[in-house]
Amino acid sequence: MVDFIQRLQQHEEKALRYVVQQYLGYVKAIAHKILGDSFGHMLVEECANDVFLLIWQKCHQFEGDETDFKKWLGIIAKYKAIELYRKHQKYQDTVSIEQAPPQISQDNIEIHLEKSFEKEILLIEVLHLPPSERELFLMKYYLDYTNGEIADILHISKAAVENRLYRGKKKLAKNPKLKECLS
Known part of the structure; x- marks a missing residue:
């Protein structure tokens, strides 16, 4: 099924079934590596479901071949997986509503939701960057690697990492919705 990417972009369910069949193990392995055994099998399953739902929703934005698709x-x-890890880590550390401080307000909730929305917009825009810049941004801002770690992984200098991140930020800053996210 060589043309599965095009068929997926046309929202053919057979193509989605093929993608799930081909890549489910790969996705679960990544999720398990990040989530570990501490959160259980159900969270890995939830992560895989979320990933394939997002792929289905955003497949029209993908450009590339099968190798690029696997990387994407x-x-x-x-x-x-990182998002779920952080979310469930917070749940383990939360207190009941009765114990919560009284300063929680509707405004705080709206600010939190706005930041979450901005982060989602930023991710979508990052996925539109050229593959080399996209990889840097995801490693730096979503996987929390240091510039030195990124340089080691990609076999480039730390200065090259910093320059590429700077140029990528300039590109992303052209979008007025993202200026606040990047500052």
């Missing part, structure tokens, strides 16, 4: 899928899986 892996990056999305890492992002979703």
Whole structure:
């Protein structure tokens, strides 16, 4: 099924079934590596479901071949697993409503939702960057690697990492919705 990407972009369910069949193990392995055994099997399953739903929703934005698709899928899986890890880590550390401080207000909730929305917009815009810049941004801002770690992984200098991140930020800053996210 060589043309599965095009068929997926046309929202053919058979193509989605093929993608799930081909890449489910890959996605679960990434999710399990990040989530570990501490959160259980159900969270890995939830992550995989979220990844394939996002792939289905955003497949029209993908450009590239099967190798690029696997990388794109892996990056999305890492992002979703980290997001779920952070979300469930917070749940373990939360207190009941009765114990919560009284300063929680509707404004605080709206600010939090706005930041979440901005982060989602930023991710979508990052996925439109050229593959080399996209990889840097995801490693730096979603996987929390240091510039030195990124340089080691990509076999480039730390200065090259910093320059590429700077140029990428300039590109993203042209979008007025993202200026606040990047500052």
